[in-house]
Amino acid sequence: MTTAAITTDLATTTQPAASVQWSAFGSLLLRDALVVWKTKWAFLLRTIMQPLLFVFVFGYVFPKIGQGIGGRAGAAQFSTLLGPGLIAVAIIFQGIQSVALPMVQEFGYTREIEDRVMAPVPVWAVGAEKIVSGALQSVFAALVVLPFVYLVPSTPVHFSFNWPVIVTLVPLSCLLAGALGLTVGTRVEPRQVPLIFSVLVLPMTMLGAAYYPWTKLGAIPWLKWAVLVNPLVYMCEGMRMGMTNIPHMNGFAIYGAIIGFTLALTWIGIDGFRKRVLT
Template sequence: MTDATARPVRSSPRPTGTPLRAFGALMLRDTRVLSRELLPFIVRVIMQPLLFLFVFTYLFPRMGGGNGMMMGGGSFATVLLPGLMAVAIMFTGIAAVALPLSTEFGVTREIDDRVMCPLPVYAVALEKICFSALQCIFAALLVLPLAYYIPSTPVLLHVSSWPVFVAVMILASLVSGALGLTIGASVQPRQIGLVFSIVVIPITFLGCVYYPWALLSHVRWLQIVVLANPIVYMSEGLRTALTPGMPHMPVLAVLAGLVGSLAVLGTIGVRNFLRRVIS
């Protein structure tokens, strides 16, 4: 007979804070993996800014015997620096999310190991964006010493507002991670190289990296079209914060563009990530 006085067996309560600890554990795991490849990461980040600064701000002025190209009331080096920081942010975010996802969604389905952790599946996607944002900030800061030592003409930097600089850096890094998530979750692994050719390179050259957005007023239709490009707001935001003497987009427009880009790309990226994981 069953003992009527026996108490029902209760499962032990789930410890509080488990999702937060799991999120932190994923971040620590990715940090440890990155620390083992720190040197290749640094080389990958600084190679493009190094070559651009060397050719356009050191070699060209010396070949021409002048003081360097001028644009928008300042030296080309001053114009170029915020754009190169934006490029470093964008390429780092894409490389940190899209390229690993192309492997994780491949034949081996390594993504299944990640989504088994005690986290909602969408939180795994958000962790990828957040961790890539940390890498993007580090990559952008690596460009600053290069701009100090390489150009033959001084780069005139002045942080007009630290809150704006910090906000732009964080938002731009999150947008880059969201862009990487969107690409990685939307494109088949074998097509990643094609995306770089037909998407990443064009939006870089049309992202106000090498010229201020205000100077596009001479080509009005293009000045309006490029507003759909998130790199425009990265470049202009850093130009606003670091080189306030140069023509730049209003701060509110920059912040609105970054927030809007983050909302759109984040939504698309997380939705496609969930679809790929469930399928």
């Protein structure tokens, strides 16, 4: 190596900040994309397994053995309402998997995020990149899960896509998932990881209107109102609005809540990130 390669000069290293920052942000995304590519089989497995088993047991096995949920007519509708719910679950689950879990490791044990934190961008931008990266992975997760929820059930699935809703609500939901991932990832200690699943992911999915429409919860009024603290409810209902003709929550409430949760979690997540990085 020539000596010129590491000659240092303040003048040559100070580039226009904005261009460097965008370039750095893009490179952080590129790094995450490479890591996903390197672990693509794990990515697919962790994305597919849960929805596939769910749709297989409840959409294929149950109707076949005459144990369809909601009787014969209900079983047919069940497969249709389950699809959007499973896609929403895949999106939120991906936010935890791709953002929160690696971050818990990186802050807790390995400190390997250090180099990215030292990139010439504001610290909040490194956190924001994690949200965007998680959102992109959630979009992939939704796309990967879609054919399974359509093809696997033994009863007919009736999807009717409302494209304006899909192209706005899917990205928003994915950003929400990424922001949730950052919020969780910056506030959980490594030894608490098992709790993420039992205390957060499981209640969120079971009580997130993924496996039943929120509108039907009128029969249990306290539950109908209590689950509204769960962002997954709005995502599932929104997916139903975008993919099916099943009655769903008011569209304004869905958009309002998803945007509100996204903004709040983004703020909390980035704030948590700054607090973990700076002392």
